[in-house]
Amino acid sequence: MNTKNIHISDYNYELADERIAKFPLTQRDHSKLLLYNKGKVSDDVFYNLPNYLPEGALLVCNNTRVIQARMHFRKETGALIEVFLMEPALPADYEQMFQSTGRCSWLCMVGNLKKWKEGTLERDFQIKGHRLTLTASMDRDRTQEQSGGTNYWIDFVWDNSEVNFADILETVGELPIPPYLNREAQESDKTTYQTVYSKINGSVAAPTAGLHFTDEVLQAIDAKGITRDEVTLHVGAGTFRPVKSETIDGHSMHTEYVVIHRHTLQRLLEHDCQAIAVGTTSVRTLESLYYMGVKLSQCSDLTEDQLHVNQWEPYDLPHDAEGLVLVEDKAVTVRSAIQNLLDYLDRDNLDTLHSSTQIIIAPGYTYKIVKMLITNFHQPQSTLLLLVSAFLKGDWRKVYDYALANDFRFLSYGDSSLLIP
Numbered sequence: 001m002n003t004k005n006i007h008i009s010d011y012n013y014e015l016a017d018e019r020i021a022k023f024p025l026t027q028r029d030h031s032k033l034l035l036y037n038k039g040k041v042s043d044d045v046f047y048n049l050p051n052y053l054p055e056g057a058l059l060v061c062n063n064t065r066v067i068q069a070r071m072h073f074r075k076e077t078g079a080l081i082e083v084f085l086m087e088p089a090l091p092a093d094y095e096q097m098f099q100s101t102g103r104c105s106w107l108c109m110v111g112n113l114k115k116w117k118e119g120t121l122e123r124d125f126q127i128k129g130h131r132l133t134l135t136a137s138m139d140r141d142r143t144q145e146q147s148g149g150t151n152y153w154i155d156f157v158w159d160n161s162e163v164n165f166a167d168i169l170e171t172v173g174e175l176p177i178p179p180y181l182n183r184e185a186q187e188s189d190k191t192t193y194q195t196v197y198s199k200i201n202g203s204v205a206a207p208t209a210g211l212h213f214t215d216e217v218l219q220a221i222d223a224k225g226i227t228r229d230e231v232t233l234h235v236g237a238g239t240f241r242p243v244k245s246e247t248i249d250g251h252s253m254h255t256e257y258v259v260i261h262r263h264t265l266q267r268l269l270e271h272d273c274q275a276i277a278v279g280t281t282s283v284r285t286l287e288s289l290y291y292m293g294v295k296l297s298q299c300s301d302l303t304e305d306q307l308h309v310n311q312w313e314p315y316d317l318p319h320d321a322e323g324l325v326l327v328e329d330k331a332v333t334v335r336s337a338i339q340n341l342l343d344y345l346d347r348d349n350l351d352t353l354h355s356s357t358q359i360i361i362a363p364g365y366t367y368k369i370v371k372m373l374i375t376n377f378h379q380p381q382s383t384l385l386l387l388v389s390a391f392l393k394g395d396w397r398k399v400y401d402y403a404l405a406n407d408f409r410f411l412s413y414g415d416s417s418l419l420i421p
Contacts, residue, residue: 293337323366
């Protein structure tokens with residue numbers, strides 16, 4: 001199969017607005033759970049999920065935390081300008097960014113841009129008992145240089161060095177709930193649009209498969225002898241970007257930043273490099289690890305940035321009948337790829353790997369690490385639906401037809417599924 005020639009129109013289904021869950025259930029773990037097990041479909045309630053997971057397995061979640069990435073400034077003319085933080089520019093490291101004091105820079109989307117031709121935006125507010133002025137100015141030269149004009153380089157400056165940028169976002173930022181909810185963010189979203197295990201600030205969209213988990217469900221998973229581990233992938237707004245090209249080779253995947261700890265790699269080796277992924281973000285992180293390890297088979301002297309996985313890399317590299325990449329005519333096993341990453345950390349005396357991925361997973365892709373997937377129900381003609389189809393070897397319609405016929409709720413605040421191909 002030539003993955004690049006896939007017609008996105010083949011991955012369409014009728015999704016009425018009333019099927020989209022606008023708000024979550026009061027009790028997270030009372031959502032419905034669709035079960036797909038080797039072609040057989042049934043359903044249950046999410047709090048029974050642990051009953052369907054094998055003892056001794058490895059469950060991997062994404063511990064990213066959604067930031068209040070929307071900020072509004074009003075010009076003297078009365079025009080309202082929205083600045084939507086997309087990714088840190090200076091400093092480029094997420095952790096350093098949120099600890100910045102006095103100034104920082106982001107690549108941003110700008111709403112009502114035609115009303116902001118020039119000049120500086122200002123916003124005054126109270127924080128920690130002090131009056132503070134935050135200014136935002138656009139660097140058009142750096143905008144073109146960094147993103148070709150798609151996102152805008154915005155410099156933020158504030159006049160209180162005791163306040164960091166994380167404090168500012170907590171005070172004036174707004175949570176960026178998905179556009180298809182067609183409503184304003186509410187105070188309750190600050191809790192319900194975060195997973196109970198969210199830790200690391202950086203996402204502008206939630207890893208929504210994790211929204212169903214409660215402490216009670218996690219305890220039941222632990223009691224069954226299942227090992228839980230976490231990766232970090234900061235979800236970008238590009239996750240909502242529709243595929244507008246007729247075939248998917250015309251779609252450009254967004255880059256997302258990942259953090260993987262040494263202990264995660266070690267646990268993968270201990271579990272025969274097999275994992276249950278919570279959500280498509282965990283899938284993209286885990287599957288990208290293989291291709292990062294392949295790069296190290298080709299050249300061990302790489303920077304973390306050079307480990308970045310490009311969109312079409314899995315399809316363009318030579319591979320054998322099982323989908324393993326060939327390096328000098330020898331297949332790189334999943335175990336050797338993961339070991340390469342551990343050796344890389346040892347060489348540089350690192351405990352965590354910081355890199356990025358642009359991977360697109362679509363029919364024609366061979367999964368390397370993920371053997372079971374917990375995920376929500378995704379938009380028609382989306383890259384996430386392509387990922388599910390690849391996982392189920394094309395059998396995605398059976399799942400979605402069942403969900404539509406049995407009153408499942410769709411998208412971010414909707415119901416869940418456990419997929420076992």
